[in-house]
Amino acid sequence: MADFIIETEKGKWEIICGLEIHCQIISKSKIFSGASTEFGDDVNENVSFVDAGMPGMLPTLNQECVHQAIKTGLGLNAIINKYSEFSRKNYFYADLPQGYQITQFQYPIVGEGFIDIDLADGSTKRIRIERMHIEQDAGKSIHDIDPHKSFIDLNRAGVGLMEIVTKPDFRSPEEAGAFLRKLRSIVRYLGTCDGNMDEGSMRCDVNVSVRPFGSNEYRTRCEMKNVNSVKFVMQAIEVEAKRHVDVYENGGEICQETRQFDPVSLSTKVMRKKEFAHDYRYFPEPDLPPLILSDELINHIKDELIELPDAKKNRFVNQLGLTSYDAMVICENKEVAEFFEKASQGRDAKKVANWLMGDFFAMLKKKNLDINSSPVSPDNLGKLVDLITKDIISGKIAKDVFEIMSETSEDPEIIVEKNGWKQVTDTSAIETIVDSVIAANPDNVASYKAGKTNLLGWFVGQVIKQSQGKANPAIVNKLLREKL
Amino acid sequence: MSDLTDLTIAESLSKLKSREISPVELTQAYVQKLNDNHKYNAFVTLTAEKALSDAEEAEKRYANNTNRLLEGIPLGIKDLFCTKGIKTTACSHILDNFIPQYESTVTQNLLDDGALFLGKLNMDEFAMGGSNETSYFGPVVNPWSKNTPLVAGGSSGGSAAAVAAKMCAAATATDTGGSIREPSAFCGVTGIKPTYGRCSRYGIVAFASSLDQAGPICKDVRDCALLLNSMAGYDPKDSTSSKREIPDFSLSLGKDIKGLKVGIPAEYRPDGLNPEIASYWDKAAQILKDCGAEIININLPHTKYALPAYYVIAPAEASSNLARYDGVRYGLRVDGNGLDEQYINTRTEGFGAEVKRRILIGTYVLSAGYYDAYYLKAQKVRRLIKNDFDNAFQKCDIILTPTSPIEPFAIGDTKMLENPINMYLNDVFTVSVNLAGLPAMSLPIGLSQNSLPLGMQLIGRAFDEDTIFKAAYHLERGANFVRM
Numbered sequence: 001m002a003d004f005i006i007e008t009e010k011g012k013w014e015i016i017c018g019l020e021i022h023c024q025i026i027s028k029s030k031i032f033s034g035a036s037t038e039f040g041d042d043v044n045e046n047v048s049f050v051d052a053g054m055p056g057m058l059p060t061l062n063q064e065c066v067h068q069a070i071k072t073g074l075g076l077n078a079i080i081n082k083y084s085e086f087s088r089k090n091y092f093y094a095d096l097p098q099g100y101q102i103t104q105f106q107y108p109i110v111g112e113g114f115i116d117i118d119l120a121d122g123s124t125k126r127i128r129i130e131r132m133h134i135e136q137d138a139g140k141s142i143h144d145i146d147p148h149k150s151f152i153d154l155n156r157a158g159v160g161l162m163e164i165v166t167k168p169d170f171r172s173p174e175e176a177g178a179f180l181r182k183l184r185s186i187v188r189y190l191g192t193c194d195g196n197m198d199e200g201s202m203r204c205d206v207n208v209s210v211r212p213f214g215s216n217e218y219r220t221r222c223e224m225k226n227v228n229s230v231k232f233v234m235q236a237i238e239v240e241a242k243r244h245v246d247v248y249e250n251g252g253e254i255c256q257e258t259r260q261f262d263p264v265s266l267s268t269k270v271m272r273k274k275e276f277a278h279d280y281r282y283f284p285e286p287d288l289p290p291l292i293l294s295d296e297l298i299n300h301i302k303d304e305l306i307e308l309p310d311a312k313k314n315r316f317v318n319q320l321g322l323t324s325y326d327a328m329v330i331c332e333n334k335e336v337a338e339f340f341e342k343a344s345q346g347r348d349a350k351k352v353a354n355w356l357m358g359d360f361f362a363m364l365k366k367k368n369l370d371i372n373s374s375p376v377s378p379d380n381l382g383k384l385v386d387l388i389t390k391d392i393i394s395g396k397i398a399k400d401v402f403e404i405m406s407e408t409s410e411d412p413e414i415i416v417e418k419n420g421w422k423q424v425t426d427t428s429a430i431e432t433i434v435d436s437v438i439a440a441n442p443d444n445v446a447s448y449k450a451g452k453t454n455l456l457g458w459f460v461g462q463v464i465k466q467s468q469g470k471a472n473p474a475i476v477n478k479l480l481r482e483k484l
Numbered sequence: 485m486s487d488l489t490d491l492t493i494a495e496s497l498s499k500l501k502s503r504e505i506s507p508v509e510l511t512q513a514y515v516q517k518l519n520d521n522h523k524y525n526a527f528v529t530l531t532a533e534k535a536l537s538d539a540e541e542a543e544k545r546y547a548n549n550t551n552r553l554l555e556g557i558p559l560g561i562k563d564l565f566c567t568k569g570i571k572t573t574a575c576s577h578i579l580d581n582f583i584p585q586y587e588s589t590v591t592q593n594l595l596d597d598g599a600l601f602l603g604k605l606n607m608d609e610f611a612m613g614g615s616n617e618t619s620y621f622g623p624v625v626n627p628w629s630k631n632t633p634l635v636a637g638g639s640s641g642g643s644a645a646a647v648a649a650k651m652c653a654a655a656t657a658t659d660t661g662g663s664i665r666e667p668s669a670f671c672g673v674t675g676i677k678p679t680y681g682r683c684s685r686y687g688i689v690a691f692a693s694s695l696d697q698a699g700p701i702c703k704d705v706r707d708c709a710l711l712l713n714s715m716a717g718y719d720p721k722d723s724t725s726s727k728r729e730i731p732d733f734s735l736s737l738g739k740d741i742k743g744l745k746v747g748i749p750a751e752y753r754p755d756g757l758n759p760e761i762a763s764y765w766d767k768a769a770q771i772l773k774d775c776g777a778e779i780i781n782i783n784l785p786h787t788k789y790a791l792p793a794y795y796v797i798a799p800a801e802a803s804s805n806l807a808r809y810d811g812v813r814y815g816l817r818v819d820g821n822g823l824d825e826q827y828i829n830t831r832t833e834g835f836g837a838e839v840k841r842r843i844l845i846g847t848y849v850l851s852a853g854y855y856d857a858y859y860l861k862a863q864k865v866r867r868l869i870k871n872d873f874d875n876a877f878q879k880c881d882i883i884l885t886p887t888s889p890i891e892p893f894a895i896g897d898t899k900m901l902e903n904p905i906n907m908y909l910n911d912v913f914t915v916s917v918n919l920a921g922l923p924a925m926s927l928p929i930g931l932s933q934n935s936l937p938l939g940m941q942l943i944g945r946a947f948d949e950d951t952i953f954k955a956a957y958h959l960e961r962g963a964n965f966v967r968m
Contacts, residue, residue: 060723088804281855
């Protein structure tokens, strides 16, 4: 990957960036209480006495969340720590009922790992994961209902989160974007997080600093909290890095602080200076014993692990002959990959991939549908490719068939049958048309014979036209060459 | 016949079963006592009417032989236990008029066994104190007071005083650093703090989660066995509660103690120890020896560090546990201009001086830069204290010490009030047990020259309450203490 260099009149600068991603765990109930995690319910409906921080209430760990975290850790190629601890992170806020967040501090459940990302130039890069821990989410404060009052919704309070921290391995906005897409793809494959950044089920904090290109130093970084789309993360990195360069080149200093990215003005502004940073007074959570995981459990989850995007991609390249790029695009989304596997079963996978990434994706985009609600089933897409491969229809007719399939969901074989679009491969039938075309156009025949051989295409066109598109072009070509 | 309130629970149950007395008569007798003794300020909330109607139900159960373990026994409940539909304040202004919609596991267990609740008992605010003088509702008066009103001890002062003055058959209490044992000693009654994890902490307003443990305060040892059997048990709602089976403690009563090794720790007999208390200690050892026990000198070398370690760990946890009292969701709210001001106003008005002091200490010892020097160091001391006991229990089966270095003192004692450390020093014999998570009982040994009760403490191995009950039975008989 070509490095992303910020070049000014005064010099060249390199970006150093790390990400912290909060992923909401998919689980039926909250991480430390039995309350439901359903969204869309009325405000403060899914709130247990524990979530509301009532006196004497105690947390109990939801094993489902632990399993989801282990699964995710394995998906990040990371070490699963058999010993981990919960800690309290203490701070006051109205939507934090206990006055502390139960999280993991010194001993997280998941240790170091990595994700390989694919970049546009075809290269890959390994991004190292520092750690991942599990914790509870806070509630929501709503400030825009009343000018003098704030309202609190605790439905989200206590929902399980996985916080993934990367090493400062990103050198460009593109790498960060590729990482987030890959991470999202992995957690969706695993079913551990739905990965919807716009709904806040995946939230990203971005740490950025810059350094003169070629140096090894680490300069002061700034953190931008809760950047909520891949695009915004990429923009935030770029504008924040440029701000740093600007400050340094004008003789200033960068202060460690928390900033907020504004996607409208494409700028960042200070949220909290370091001197106002919270002292969270972490200490081990006395209400929960340390979390001890057995090899048995970890291995059990490992055995149940489904094929992840990288493995699938490699298989598609090595066994099905797809290009690395095609395989990456198809594997990013689990449903797409599954659709593709069904459609390509026993067929030329490359041809299926071409149809999938060409007309099929274009159709979904045009109709604004996701793959699960596609009017064209994987079976029917496969059958369409079969019809072409077996010379039953031409590529041109296939486009018409696909058009109908995407409207009616019909079987392409039936569409071809109904419309009488079967390609004519009967040589004698085609010969009759060839003969009549030759007979009807003596001038062109003469020109052709005189050496204007590019008229062959015209003759082919005429024959196919007369056959209403059904004549097999290869046979038409062959016969014309023979007879002219 | 003599006053029904003179009867122990065991005696009452046998008379109830033989239909010699009825639950309504028994309850009426206690309600009468209760009403005659408001001067002790032991109860803060009365539920006598409900108790009387429950007594009628109990009567039916005796009539149709469906009576349960504690059917119709009128109890007092420390105001730290959340009781469904009954005001629960932890004797703090900040929980003004808080009515829980849930029942603590311990009180639920008692209800399930047929016990009746006469009301909620006074205590030090949030169980922080050793004299019941920090209660928002004012101090409890020790029923043994002569001319000057004396403290009942704390924090379970209401529980101990109410049992001593026969205002209830027995009471629930909690013990974080001596809060069951010290008031028991001061009021001439018997109380046991079981092993950490025996009783569920669910629904008990938390003070210091790693130290808090519920237990009963009763008229005698047998009643303690009865009540603890009802209160204790594994609870999935408290992750720190133990799955160990609960033996029938009363089966230990009357077993002989020939050859039982009773440890006498040298560190608990400093030069300045009150000679009266020292001589009762010798007397207690002699009683056990006369019953066939072997007296062994042991060492608990880190004892002198226990008190400072306790007064770091307990406030640290308390500072976090009490963060939830913020005026947002329940209890007292004192409005202010903005959220921070609301917090400040609410907590300034809602908490008393001792609670504020401990929140400040706790916040300080957990702060960045101080954590290692205080909290972490205290945790290391805690480990050493536990090791001390482990080593001692290699040599002996049970440890005998005085419960308190002093006898009950006057309410408003200037020495105690002018320096909180003087008050903390009263816990010197009790806090180690909490740090090590061990079971310990206090039972009356005799009266001082001032005719005030003094108590002895029996400390057992973790989950070996049986040996405590076994030894306590003989000590109780030998001491032949005459209840009020």
